[in-house]
Amino acid sequence: MKPFPRAEISAQALKHNLIRLREIAPSSQVLAVVKANGYGHGLLNVARCVDSADGFGLARLEEALQLRAGGVTAKLLLLEGFFRDADLETIVRHGIDTVVHHESQLEMLENAQLTAPVTVWLKIDSGMHRLGILPEDFLAVYQRLLACPQVAKPIHLMTHFACADEPDNALTHQQMNAFNRLVETLPGDRTLANSAAALYWRDSQADWIRPGIALYGVSPVTGDVGGNHGLVPAMTLVSRLIAVRRHKAGQSVGYGAFWTAKQDTLLGVVAIGYGDGYPRNAPEGTPVWINGRRVPVVGRVSMDMVTVDLGIDATDKVGDDAELWGPNLPVEEVAEFIGTIAYELVTKLTPRVAVCMD
Numbered sequence: 377m378k379p380f381p382r383a384e385i386s387a388q389a390l391k392h393n394l395i396r397l398r399e400i401a402p403s404s405q406v407l408a409v410v411k412a413n414g415y416g417h418g419l420l421n422v423a424r425c426v427d428s429a430d431g432f433g434l435a436r437l438e439e440a441l442q443l444r445a446g447g448v449t450a451k452l453l454l455l456e457g458f459f460r461d462a463d464l465e466t467i468v469r470h471g472i473d474t475v476v477h478h479e480s481q482l483e484m485l486e487n488a489q490l491t492a493p494v495t496v497w498l499k500i501d502s503g504m505h506r507l508g509i510l511p512e513d514f515l516a517v518y519q520r521l522l523a524c525p526q527v528a529k530p531i532h533l534m535t536h537f538a539c540a541d542e543p544d545n546a547l548t549h550q551q552m553n554a555f556n557r558l559v560e561t562l563p564g565d566r567t568l569a570n571s572a573a574a575l576y577w578r579d580s581q582a583d584w585i586r587p588g589i590a591l592y593g594v595s596p597v598t599g600d601v602g603g604n605h606g607l608v609p610a611m612t613l614v615s616r617l618i619a620v621r622r623h624k625a626g627q628s629v630g631y632g633a634f635w636t637a638k639q640d641t642l643l644g645v646v647a648i649g650y651g652d653g654y655p656r657n658a659p660e661g662t663p664v665w666i667n668g669r670r671v672p673v674v675g676r677v678s679m680d681m682v683t684v685d686l687g688i689d690a691t692d693k694v695g696d697d698a699e700l701w702g703p704n705l706p707v708e709e710v711a712e713f714i715g716t717i718a719y720e721l722v723t724k725l726t727p728r729v730a731v732c733m734d
Contacts, residue, residue: 378732379730379732380614380615380616380647380730381613381614381615381647381648381652381700381728381729381730382613382614382615382729382730382731382732383416383417383611383612383613383614383725383729383730383731383732384611384612384613384614384702384732384734385417385418385421385422385610385611385731385732385733385734386608386609386610386611386612386734387425387733387734388608388734389593389608389609389610390417390422390425390426390591390592390610391425391426392607392608393590393591393592393593393602393607393608393610394406394408394426394428394429394591396605396606396607397574397585397587397590397591399606400574400575400578400605401569401574401578401581401585403581404569404574404581404582404583404584404585405430405431405583405584405585406429406430406431406584406585406587407429407430407431407432407433407451407453407567407584407585407586407587408422408423408426408429408431408432408433408587408591409432409433409434409455409570409586409587409588409591410422410423410432410433410434410439410443411433411434411435411436411439411455411588412435412723413723414592415588415589415591415592415719415722415723416611416722416723416724416725416731417592417610417611417722417731418731418733419439419442419443420442420443420446420448421731421733422591423443423446423448423450424446424448425733426591427448427450429450430450430451430584431450431451431452431453431473431584432448432450432451432452432453433452433453433455433586433588434452434453434454434455435454435455435456436454436456437454437458437459437463437466437467437472440452440454440470440472441466441470444470444472451473452470452471452472452473453472453473453474453475453497454467454472454473454474454475455475455586456475456477456507457474457475457476457477457478457481457499458474458481458484460484461484461487461488464484464485464488464490464494464526465488465490465491467494468490468491468492468493468494469491473494473495473496473497473532474494474495474496474497475496475497475498475499475534476496476497476498476499476509476517476521477498477499477501477507477508477509478507478509479509479513479517482517482520482521482524485521485524485526485527486520486524486526488526490526493525493526493527493528493529494526494527494528495528495532496521496527496528496531496532497531497532497533497534497567498514498517498518498521498531498532498533498534499534499535499536500514500533500534500535500554500555500558500559501535502535502550502551502552502554502555503537503538503547503550503551503554504535504536504537504538504551505538506536507536508535508536511554511558514558518531518562530562530563530564531562531564532564532565532566532567533555533559533562533564533565533566533567534566534567534568535551535555535568536568536570537551537568537569537570537572537573537577537580538551540569540570540572540573540576540577540580540596541572541576541596541597541598542597543576543577543597548573548577548580551568552568552577552579552580555568565582565583565584566582566583566584567582567583567584567585567586568580568581568582569581569582569585569586570585570586570587570588570596571586571587571588571589571590571591571596572596572597573585574586574587574590575590575595575596575597575605576597588719589718589719590602590605590607591610592609592610592611592722593607593608593609593610593611594607594609594706594707594708594718594719594722595607595708595718596718596719598712598717599712600708601706601708601709602706602708603706608703609701609702609703609706609707611701611702611707611722612699612701612702612703613648613654613699613700613701613702613707613725613729614697614698614699614700614702615646615647615648615652615697615698615700616646616647616695616696616697616698617644617645617646617647617666617692617693617694617695617696617698618645618646618647618681618694619644619645619694620642620643620644620645620686620690620692620693620694621642621643621644621645622640622642623637623640623641623642623643624637624640625637625638625639625640628675629643629674629675629683630674630675630676630678630683631675631676631678632676634660634675634676635660635674635675635676637674637685639688640688641685641686641687641688642685642686642687642688642690642692643674643683643684643685643686644666644671644683644684644685644686644690644692644698645681645682645683645684646664646681646682646683646684646698646700647680647681648680648681648682648698648700649677649678649679649680649681649682650677650678650679651679651680651726651728652680652725652726652728652729653721653724653725653726653729654677654682654700655677655714655716655721655724656676656677657677657714657715658673658677658682658713658714659673659713659714659715660672660673660674660675661673661713662710662713662714663705663709663710663713664682664684664698664699664700664705665698665699665700665702665704665705666684666686666692666696666697666698666699667691667692667696670705671684671685671686671687672684672685684698701721707721707722
């Protein structure tokens with residue numbers, strides 16, 4: 377018997393999405409972003425599934441070491457760089473690329489004694505104002521990296537967009553222009569485009585794209601779904617009905633008597649809750665897919681259970697599957713009901729949810 381709740385991960389969908397992203401950016405190499413446990417899909421399983429990617433993007437050194445320990449030999453890039461000088465020899469030993477976004481990292485490189493130089497991607501703050509070297513400091517930092525024997529040459533160059541998921545926001549063009557003015561005569565590879573930019577700002581694709589959420593079949597843009605770009609959702613979050621109950625008009629359900637039925641109905645109880653990562657703040661009406669139709673969440677989400685209104689004529693029974701999101705119910709739409717983003721839903725599942733790769 378299959379476990380529940382479970383996140384069913386489609387290897388076929390992941391492979392399809394990588395192929396589709398190559399079609400969308402035919403002149404770019406693909407750095408598949410698999411940080412945060414492969415966006416909740418399983419770090420090592422995802423990397424092995426899309427092993428034809430040109431490299432993988434991680435947030436933490438520990439993630440990169442998990443891939444190396446799992447036999448992944450492809451290019452790995454630490455998107456936040458290294459945090460301690462002691463990390464540098466580990467980076468060298470395992471052949472990992474690193475972002476440099478702050479002068480403190482530059483100083484650690486200058487003071488290091490390494491057995492081999494490090495491949496560096498210098499991050500420029502072109503307008504997001506989170507990480508990156510300011511444009512006015514770029515030339516000085518770049519020259520110091522050139523002079524540093526611990527840094528492999530050429531130096532690669534990157535930036536990150538603040539509003540690429542807003543297709544009409546002019547800031548993305550401003551950021552592209554600011555970046556390109558600084559680096560246009562310099563050697564090395566360039567990467568600007570995350571998922572949103574790869575899909576919506578084709579002139580930002582450059583040498584490498586860095587798809588994260590799109591690799592998993594999800595659109596980063598509010599009101600959009602991955603299917604509009606030929607992407608297929610890779611995760612189906614499934615649990616099952618553990619109770620079907622008659623419920624009279626005027627009766628409430630759940631903590632705080634938060635919801636009261638306006639008419640007689642049948643309620644279903646699904647074995648999933650905020651202890652599994654399903655959001656506690658999911659409001660009344662959030663859809664769940666059961667037996668070919670959407671049914672609404674009613675009452676408050678509990679730690680282990682969600683209640684849904686099946687309708688008075690329902691024939692659902694205990695043991696029937698309930699899809700919380702997946703091919704029949706795009707996670708983007710569920711996120712909009714809840715008032716969050718799909719990224720948060722897929723990455724916040726807890727270890728109680730079994731991750732099953734098909």
